[in-house]
Amino acid sequence: KVLVGNLIGEDHVNYVLMYNMLTGIRIGVSRCQAKIKRPLTDEDYVARHKFSFDIVGNELTPSAKYDFKFKDYAPWIFRDLRDEHFHLDPADYLLSLTAKYILSELGSPGKSGSFFYFSRDYRFIIKTISHAEHKFLRSILKDYHQHIKTNPHTLLSRFYGLHRVKLPRGRKIHFVIMNNLFPPHRDIHETYDLKGSAFGREYPEDKARQNPKAVLKDKNWVNRGRTLELGPEKRALLSEQLRRDMEFLKRVKVMDYSLLVGIHNMERGNRDNLRENQLQMFHPEVPPPRRKPSAIKQSNEASNVRKAVRRSDPKMLDVTSQLPSSDSADRRHFLFYQDEGGLRATDEANQNMDVIYYLGIIDICTPYNSLKKIEHFWKSMTEDRHTISCIEPVTYGQRFLNFLSSVMRGGDKSLRPLGLEAPS
Ligand code: ATP
Ligand code: CA
Ligand code: CA
Structure with missing residues (x-):
């Protein structure tokens, strides 16, 4: 009662x-x-x-x-x-x-x-x-x-x-x-929350097919054969910024963060009206x-x-009628949020492709505290040490960065952590 x-x-x-x-x-x-x-x-x-x-x-x-x-x-x-x-x-x-x-x-x-x-x-x-x-x-x-x-x-x-x-x-x-991270005026056709870990990092594919708004994870990314389609210029800029942000996250000893990636396909546009009911x-x-x-x-x-x-x-x-029809002005100041509020895909000649990425590192307030250490201890008895998601910040950061480099076009797929190898 x-x-x-x-x-x-x-x-x-x-x-x-x-x-x-x-x-x-x-x-x-x-x-x-x-x-x-x-x-x-x-x-x-x-x-x-x-x-x-x-x-x-x-x-x-x-x-x-x-x-x-x-x-x-x-x-x-x-x-x-x-x-x-x-x-x-x-x-x-x-x-x-x-x-x-x-x-x-x-x-x-x-x-x-x-x-x-x-x-x-x-x-x-x-x-x-x-x-x-x-x-x-x-x-x-x-x-x-x-x-x-x-x-x-x-x-x-x-x-x-x-x-x-x-x-x-x-x-x-x-x-x-x-x-x-996601703009008011573009449907997000696929969403990924990536940590560079395999353990528990899969959204059931059968459920995903019925729910276009599902937040997919690392294994879905690999199994679906996704890559970040960025030409040499944007690839270099993004890698460098990711590296610097990771240095910060390692220094303050945080973990469990992820790269959130929203994909907008410009050919599909907004006709699926995924934003309806989104709010x-x-x-x-x-x-x-x-x-x-x-x-x-x-x-x-x-x-x-x-x-x-x-x-x-x-x-x-x-709601949709109340949503702004363009991205907000502040985004134009930021390199990675400049194209329609996001980052437009480019080919190897740095020419635009018809995809826009909305990405950022989220959930950055979890310190590696004693609680996490205990969780790590118990999980490490049963699971492979490299695939579990709770590990100390330096290892977490390195694994995250390795996975992200493997995620880009031309990236080194061999850097993928255990359990995230491409399906054979
Ligand atoms: P957990 O600790 O279990 O991962 P949490 O409650 O800390 O969960 P977050 O990881 O911060 O939550 O976010 C959960 C989801 O919410 C993300 O996967 C993403 O779909 C959405 N989300 C979070 N932050 C943002 C953001 N800044 N922009 C857009 N979507 C976001
Ligand atoms: Ca999270
Ligand atoms: Ca969290």
């Missing part, structure tokens, strides 16, 4: 949480943004600004629908990243994220239990993260900032903000805001109705919320 009660609470919390996250961002971020720019100091990396919201309001925070606390981490650093290095327009950023409070929810596509929300124009992703990931990101923030400054064309996730919402009963939810709108102004306790299962909690929202406001499902 208690468990069911909790689940109803959670169902509701998703709605309240969203409202609180966006209200916090709207007030917190605009507050920092309104101040006159000043040089950054070392304190800025560890700074946190606290806001306390309630239904009454005060001179610092306007009245909100709920009582909650909001923390903005390193606001000056993230402001510098957004304004100076990621080329975001401050007003645009806030409007995209918080105007009208419309966001769509991707549920939880990973195993970690994180939740993902898209801004209504599909440019930004809010990802809830664990406390460990949060602490880790704060601890590497200075290094990350430095890497971004010296590598404007990095493939690493672009982090725009790090925040925390605390609900009255004490639940603390940490989240980051980052770039959506299920989440509209926090309309609280989901409470459901009969017996009808609720934890696994489809997110989909319950979506269904409830859909029932209460069907207009919200008309």
